[in-house]
Amino acid sequence: MEAAFAAAIGVLCACGIYLLLCARVLPVILGITLFSYAINLFLLGMGRLATGKPPVIAAGAQYADPVPQALVLTAIVIGFAMTAFTVVLALRSLALTGSDHVDDQADRRGHAKPDGGETRGA
Amino acid sequence: MNHALLLPILIPLFAAGAIVALPLRAKRVQRALNTLATLALLPVACMLAARAAQGGIASYALGAWPAPFGIVLQLDRLGALMLALTAVLACCCLLGTSSADARRGRYFRALFQFELMGLNGAFLAGDMFNLFVFFELLLIASYALLLHGGGARRVRNGLHYLVMNLVGSSFFLIALGVLYGITGTLNMADMGERLAHLNAGSLPLAQFAGATLMLVFGLKAAVFPMSFWLPQAYRSAIGPVAALFAIMTKVGLYAMLRCDALVFGGGSPGGVLDTFMHDWVWWLAIATIAFGALGALAVSSLKTTTGYLVLVSVGLLIAAVTQQTPLAWSALLYYLISTTLCTGALFLLADTLEPESAAVTHVAHVARGDASANAAEPGSLEALDDAAAAAISPGPDGERLAPMAMPRARTAAQATLAPVAVAVAEDPAPQPVQRERAPWPSNAAALLYLATAVGAAGLPPLSGFLGKAMVLAATPAHAAAVLWPAVLISSLLLIVALSRTGTRLLWAEPAARAAAFAPAYAPKGSTAKLAACALLLACVVAATLGAGPLRQYLDATAAQLFDRAAYARAILPAQDTAPAAAAPAAPPSTQTNGS
Numbered sequence: 001m002e003a004a005f006a007a008a009i010g011v012l013c014a015c016g017i018y019l020l021l022c023a024r025v026l027p028v029i030l031g032i033t034l035f036s037y038a039i040n041l042f043l044l045g046m047g048r049l050a051t052g053k054p055p056v057i058a059a060g061a062q063y064a065d066p067v068p069q070a071l072v073l074t075a076i077v078i079g080f081a082m083t084a085f086t087v088v089l090a091l092r093s094l095a096l097t098g099s100d101h102v103d104d105q106a107d108r109r110g111h112a113k114p115d116g117g118e119t120r121g122a
Numbered sequence: 123m124n125h126a127l128l129l130p131i132l133i134p135l136f137a138a139g140a141i142v143a144l145p146l147r148a149k150r151v152q153r154a155l156n157t158l159a160t161l162a163l164l165p166v167a168c169m170l171a172a173r174a175a176q177g178g179i180a181s182y183a184l185g186a187w188p189a190p191f192g193i194v195l196q197l198d199r200l201g202a203l204m205l206a207l208t209a210v211l212a213c214c215c216l217l218g219t220s221s222a223d224a225r226r227g228r229y230f231r232a233l234f235q236f237e238l239m240g241l242n243g244a245f246l247a248g249d250m251f252n253l254f255v256f257f258e259l260l261l262i263a264s265y266a267l268l269l270h271g272g273g274a275r276r277v278r279n280g281l282h283y284l285v286m287n288l289v290g291s292s293f294f295l296i297a298l299g300v301l302y303g304i305t306g307t308l309n310m311a312d313m314g315e316r317l318a319h320l321n322a323g324s325l326p327l328a329q330f331a332g333a334t335l336m337l338v339f340g341l342k343a344a345v346f347p348m349s350f351w352l353p354q355a356y357r358s359a360i361g362p363v364a365a366l367f368a369i370m371t372k373v374g375l376y377a378m379l380r381c382d383a384l385v386f387g388g389g390s391p392g393g394v395l396d397t398f399m400h401d402w403v404w405w406l407a408i409a410t411i412a413f414g415a416l417g418a419l420a421v422s423s424l425k426t427t428t429g430y431l432v433l434v435s436v437g438l439l440i441a442a443v444t445q446q447t448p449l450a451w452s453a454l455l456y457y458l459i460s461t462t463l464c465t466g467a468l469f470l471l472a473d474t475l476e477p478e479s480a481a482v483t484h485v486a487h488v489a490r491g492d493a494s495a496n497a498a499e500p501g502s503l504e505a506l507d508d509a510a511a512a513a514i515s516p517g518p519d520g521e522r523l524a525p526m527a528m529p530r531a532r533t534a535a536q537a538t539l540a541p542v543a544v545a546v547a548e549d550p551a552p553q554p555v556q557r558e559r560a561p562w563p564s565n566a567a568a569l570l571y572l573a574t575a576v577g578a579a580g581l582p583p584l585s586g587f588l589g590k591a592m593v594l595a596a597t598p599a600h601a602a603a604v605l606w607p608a609v610l611i612s613s614l615l616l617i618v619a620l621s622r623t624g625t626r627l628l629w630a631e632p633a634a635r636a637a638a639f640a641p642a643y644a645p646k647g648s649t650a651k652l653a654a655c656a657l658l659l660a661c662v663v664a665a666t667l668g669a670g671p672l673r674q675y676l677d678a679t680a681a682q683l684f685d686r687a688a689y690a691r692a693i694l695p696a697q698d699t700a701p702a703a704a705a706p707a708a709p710p711s712t713q714t715n716g717s
Contacts, residue, residue, distance in 0.1 A: 020289065025281065032288050039295045046303035068302065071251060075295055078258050082288055085265065089281055096274035102281065 001049055005041070012038035025090040025100045029083065036079040040072045126173075127182040127195045129166045130205055130242035133159050138235035146228065153221070156231040160209075160216045163238065167202070167209040174202035175675060179682070179692035181248060189694050190312040194248035196693060199679035200455075204245040204369075204376055207459060210661055211369055211466050212238055218470045218654030219362040220647025226271040226360070233270070237263035237366065244373050248693060249309045250301065250385075253377060254294055257342070261287050264370060267363045268355060279351075279358040286351050290341040293334055300331035311693035314385045314686050317394055325394070332386045332395045336403060339381070342374030343436050346409040353417060353429030361473025361651065364425065365466040371436050372462055378443055379451065383683045389446035390686065399444040404601070407444060408608050410437030415612035418619040424472040427623050428465055431578055434612050435461040441605055442593045450596040451680035456673060457589030459665055464578040464586055467658040471571055474648040475563055475627045567648070568628045570655050575620040577662050580613050585666040592673075 012034050019031030047068030054063050094100050137159030141152045173180065180197040183189060216234075224230040240260025247253040265287075269280045302308055304324045305316040320328055337348075344352040352371070356364045382388040386395045414433030421427055435457070442454035563571075577584035590609060597605050665672060682688070 020285075028285055032285065032292075035289070035292050039292050039299070043295060043299045043302075046299040048303075067308070068299075071298070071302075074251070074255065078255070078291075082258075082262065082284075082291075085262065086281075086284055086288070089265075089269070089277060089284060093274070093277045093281055096277055102285075103278070 001051070005045055005049060009038050009041050009045070012041070023102050025093065025102060028102065029086050029090060032086065033079075033083055036075070036083075040075055040079075043068050043072050043075060124180065124182055126166070126170065127180060127197050127246060130163060130170070130246065131195075131239055133162050133166065134235040134239035134242065138232045138239065141232040141235065142229065149221075152231050153224075156234060157216060159235055160212050160238070163205075163209040163242075164213055167206040170197055171202040171206045173197070174199045175678075177678070177682075179689060181693050190307055190309045193252055194309065194693060195246045196248035196310075197246060198689075199675065199682050200376065200379065201245045203455065203459075203675070203679060204372070205242060207372075207462060208238065208241050208245070208369055211366065211462065211658075214466065214470070214654045214658045214661075215362040215366045217657065218365065218473070218651045220650055222646055223360055223362060227269075229266070230270055233263050233266050234366070236260075237267060239263075241369060241373065245376065248311070250298055250313065251308045254291070254298060257294070257373070257377075258291060260370070260373065261291070264367065267366070268359050270363060271360050273358075276358045279354045283351050283355045286341065286348070290338050290348075294338045297331045297334040297338065300327055300334075304328055304331075309693070310380070310385050311690045314387065315690050315694070317385065318387055318392070318686070320394075328386075328394050329398065332381075333398045333402075335381060336378060336395065336398065339374040339378045340403070340406065340440070343371045343378065343440065344374075344410070344433060345403070345406050345436065345440060346413050347406070349410060349413065349433055349436075352433060353421070353426050356429040356432070356469070357423065357425045361425075361470050364428075364469035364472075365654075368432065368462050368466040368469065371432060372458055375436070375439055375443070375458065378440070379683060382443065382446065383451075384686055384689050387686060389448075389684050393446070396446065399446065403440060404444040407437045407441035408604060410434075410440065411608045411612045413437075415615040419615055422623065422626065424476055424623050424627060425469065427619050428468040428472060428578075430619075431468070431616060432461075432465050434616060435465070437612075438590065438593060438609060441601075441608075442596070445597065445601060447596065447598075448677070448680040448684055450593065451683060452673065452676040453589070453592035453596040455676045455679060456585070456665075456669070457593055459672075460577065460585035460589045460662060463658045463662045463665070464574055464584075467570075467574045467655045467662075468578055470651050470655045470658070471567070471574060474567060474645060474651045475571070477645045562645075562648075563628055566652055570652060570659065571624055571628065573659055574655065575624060577659070579616045579620055581617070583666070585662050585669065588666060588669055 016031045016033075016035030016038060019027040019034065022028060022031070045068075047065035050062075050064055055069065056066060057063050090100070137155050141155055144152055144155075174197055177199075181189065182195040182197075184193045184195065187193070212234075219230075219234075237260055240256050240258075240263055243256035244253060244260060247256050265280060265284050268283060269276050298308070301313060304320070304327050305313050307313050307316060317328055337345075341348040356367060359367060382395060382399065387393040388395055388399060411434055414430045414435075414437060417433065418427050418430035421430065439454050439458055439461075442450045442457075573584070577586045580586040580590040590613065594602070594606055594609060
């Protein structure tokens with residue numbers, strides 16, 4: 001289970017960081033989201049992986065560590081609020097500048113390539 | 123009595139909530155609430171500082187859950203110092219916020235209070251996760267404050283700032299997760315105890331987590347490779363907001379100080395992060411100084427120059443952090459106070475000496491003079507605002523001196539802005555204030571600029587010089603060979619940059635000033651801004667005159683920071699902490715704040 005869990009976190013992280021490095025706002029937002037999912041899983045894993053243990057204290061029994069669950073919950077709430085804010089800001093930016101480039105440079109330089117010319121950088 | 127620790131968080135929280143709940147029309151009530159809540163922070167911070175100065179570390183267990191499991195707030199000398207500094211700066215920012223500033227967005231006052239709440243909470247938080255939560259709180263308020271006033275440029279810079287900090291927060295969580303995984307606790311004192319008795323197998327993990335944490339704090343403090351967001355972000359903020367942001371980089375620095383010594387045992391034998399700080403962060407700090415000084419030379423607007431000035435001071439402060447001696451830390455705290463007050467004053471001054479509104483009206487005038495008087499549909503003010511700002515600094519990749527750019531700005535104004543600008547020029551509201559005939563900038567503004575620039579660049583009479591000299595004197599010989607030239611050369615470059623900016627803003631011929639879109643008359647609300655600036659400057663003078671007693675307090679602060687055992691004794695209730703409990707099987711008594 002550990003290997004699958006670690007691989008899932010790794011893949012999510014890699015996808016998230018790849019998307020973060022794109023120069024368009026939407027992939028960046030998706031990248032942040034994927035990255036934060038990976039981190040939530042990672043936090044959960046830091047409480048040690050276990051199967052079949054009750055999530056809260058039970059009489060005499062072994063129980064799963066509740067602290068990472070509380071941390072993940074808080075992280076999800078914060079991450080959700082931040083993502084919503086970023087989306088609103090990105091829409092505002094699109095409305096104001098007419099471009100979804102993070103520096104609105106691509107559109108300033110050349111209108112020649114209308115779509116597919118997604119510049120990557122930064 | 124102990125409940126007083128909650129006040130710096132609760133006062134802004136309730137004030138902000140009340141301001142949001144009030145109807146939008148009740149502007150006076152909102153304003154009064156904002157003023158009262160901000161002013162109330164001042165006596166509270168003074169009381170807490172007086173209490174911390176007695177030497178003890180106060181802790182407050184929320185919900186009376188005992189320390190390693192529940193959430194604690196703590197107050198030591200460092201926290202009290204930062205609280206007091208925040209309160210002073212906030213009061214001056216409040217004084218410098220004209221009602222016109224506040225009216226440029228809907229919830230300025232509520233956001234201001236939320237920002238203060240986040241700042242105060244970060245200075246009081248006693249466990250790592252709450253530090254994270256309060257960081258997020260102050261950041262989300264700062265995102266909105268940065269956007270205050272609107273406009274495409276602000277939104278774009280705000281987006282950069284937002285994404286940078288979101289990624290930083292993610293790495294913060296990674297570091298927290300690893301630290302929790304190896305120590306099984308989030309309480310700073312408890313974590314410090316357990317890291318001191320760490321088994322050798324977990325040491326690389328602890329080093330990784332610590333280094334990640336320091337880099338995240340470095341991002342908030344704008345250390346070199348992560349500092350490109352800062353000048354643009356601060357430039358696009360309005361003056362009072364930028365002045366309040368002068369303390370934001372210091373929050374990262376505060377977290378570095380606290381975590382490095384009290385959690386990771388920096389400076390003591392077996393410090394987890396010592397090699398990382400000496401070998402890596404040190405050079406990053408030097409690079410920050412170089413980058414900031416060169417950047418200050420390369421730009422022309424006062425706000426951007428001040429942004430790079432912040433970078434130089436951050437570089438110096440972090441270079442002092444990496445030395446990990448009580449002497450250096452005491453010196454850096456003195457410089458921190460000085461530089462925060464000076465840069466705050468410069469940001470406020472920048473709003474009066476080169477206000478955005480003046481640029482707008484000037485473009486409007488230019489356009490009206492040359493364009494046909496056919497008013498098209500009134501475009502958005504924001505677009506005009508941004509075009510005017512672009513006219514000040516043409517070209518996407520840097521700024522130039524405005525007079526040189528004048529022809530280009532003129533044609534740009536004619537070509538693109540004419541219809542919109544005419545519409546604005548015929549609107550009576552944004553016309554320059556014709557009633558005040560006194561020429562602008564006034565002598566008072568010029569003198570204030572001179573004094574603030576002297577303090578910010580680190581020239582002799584004021585505390586900036588004292589702070590820099592203290593930090594340099596506290597540098598050990600092997601580091602001095604690098605730090606002394608870096609600081610001295612960067613100071614020289616800053617003097618050049620500030621005098622050039624001052625010459626351009628204060629001494630230019632009227633024609634050249636008009637070309638630079640500088641206002642001919644005092645912009646609205648400039649008296650209050652100058653008063654706020656003078657108040658900050660008075661604090662700087664007080665810090666200079668009272669350097670002796672202040673330094674004693676700071677020496678005690680630094681000594682307290684390096685005393686990890688006393689810290690653990692003060693925070694953890696009973697001395698029964700059996701260390702090295704490998705499995706984190708803590709009883710489930712942890713309550714989260716739920717944010």
